[in-house]
Amino acid sequence: MTRRLCSLPRQPAPSFAAGLTAERLGALLAGRRMWVNGTVLHYCFLDAGSDASVIPVPGTGEPRRVPWAGSEAQREVVRECFREWRGLGIGVRFAEVGDRDEAELRIGFQTGAGSWSAVGREALSVGRGERTMNLGWDVTAAGERGTVLHQIGHALGMVHEHQSPFAGLHWDDEAVYAELAGPPNFWSRQTTYTNVLRTLEAGEASGSVWDPQSVMALPFGPGLVLEPERYRAGLAPSGTPSPADKEFGLRWYPSAGCDRPAALVPFRSVPLGLGPAEQADFTVEPSETREYTVGTFGEADTVLVVFEERDGEPRFLAGHDDGGCPDNAVVGVRLVKGRRYVVRVRLYSTWGSGETAIMCW
Incomplete structure (x- = not known):
């Protein structure tokens, strides 16, 4: 059965001056989304008052208003997942606030709008009245906690692990397009390319070795990967931050020392x-x-x-x-x-x- 997957919106390619050395360009690609260490990321949950989107009803095209607010049970799952990331010992902290103007991360729960997040500092370019993260299905359901941990990984600056150039995955492209065009994702070809088939630049990847158990890898069923042969049966990441995820987090956000700046x-x-x-x-x-x-x-x-x-x-x-x-x-x-x-x-x-x-x- 195909699972619902993270659907990051397409972002314009970064623009850098011509003539940069490969070393300089790689450093820019690696760090351009990362927060400075010691940052406190404030997050808020968007409320049920005026926060909503008008979207067409599948099959009819009739518009309907879908609120961005989530239940208290869903909010508590998100709080727990923030605590889990913080528990790795990273030097970035999280604090919940009630005022969206005080929040770098603004979280909605619009059903049917997919699950996605701005990646790292991209959140700073999102308008204050807009979400930087959406959780598009019930994250209190069994097996969905990984969806929240994955989106928080994006908020910290991490990208999709299965798109790493070090993965060496050879996809059956048309099978992937066909699979994700159907339920429950209903993705366009562009969304599928952006989130699955596009190979990242080496500098964008989370590490120089591919980690199939990363919380930033998505699960896929059989018949979509042609090579390596051992993944023809599918990809099944653990859904929790792996040891390599922790290493990445501590490399960019090491635990704060006791020395006064x-x-x-x-x-x-x-x-x-x-x-x-x-x-x-x-x-x-x-x-x-x-x-x-x-x-x-x-x-x-x-x-x-x-x-x-x-x-x-x-x-x-x-x-x-x-x-x-x-x-x-x-x-x-x-x-x-x-x-x-x-x-x-x-x-x-x-x-x-x-x-x-x-x-x-």
Whole structure:
């Protein structure tokens, strides 16, 4: 029996400047969706008031209003799955909020709209009135907990494991198209290509070795994979984060250490000394209230994010990703005397001298 599968919406291909080295391009592909470590991802559940979509009824085409709200039992499954990911020891935390304007992740339960999520930082480009994640069927049903864990994996920046270039899967393309065009998925050819048949770039994959037990792999029945022969009977991932998933999560989001971040003092540059995918954290406690500029220096691709600490929790203020550009990451932000701020910088790659620094002024 064919299961209902994750249906990520098609996204435009990333655009980078011409002439980038393979190493630099690979680093950009690998990290462009990932959050800076130490981020608190706030999530909210969309309510039953005005949150709904008007969709055609299958077979008749008549419009009907389908709400985005889910039951409390479904919400509790999602909360448990956030706790399970956090329990792996990753350096990203999750916090439920009631105000969608405070949430990076906005979760709906629209029946019939498929299950999907924005991948990592793609959520930041989704309008505040829109979902960044949808769970399109009852996730309290037996065997459906994996659907939620899978979508949270996407929210953390992970992609479909069965599309890894290291999987070596040779699909029977037309059989896959035919299978997923029928119930319960009713996918178009484009949706099937986007979520199954398209092979990812090496830099996009979660690792250099394919993991068929990853929670980011989808289950498939027999007759869809031609080679390797051992998968002709189908793919049956466990539906929970595998050891390789945990390794990936801790590589990008290592557990926070006990060391207090270094202070970033206005008009005093600090060398970064980072390697690819490494991160440096700083605190800023301004002596006066005014507009400040925080920026990086050097021939490097970086992500720079400024947070304000509120009740001991970092809340996003401003950020800039200069990946693939000749300019450096720079943000302008108003800092208030008496408050504490956290600046996080993650490196994609360097070129030239490789010397990088950060300064606040």
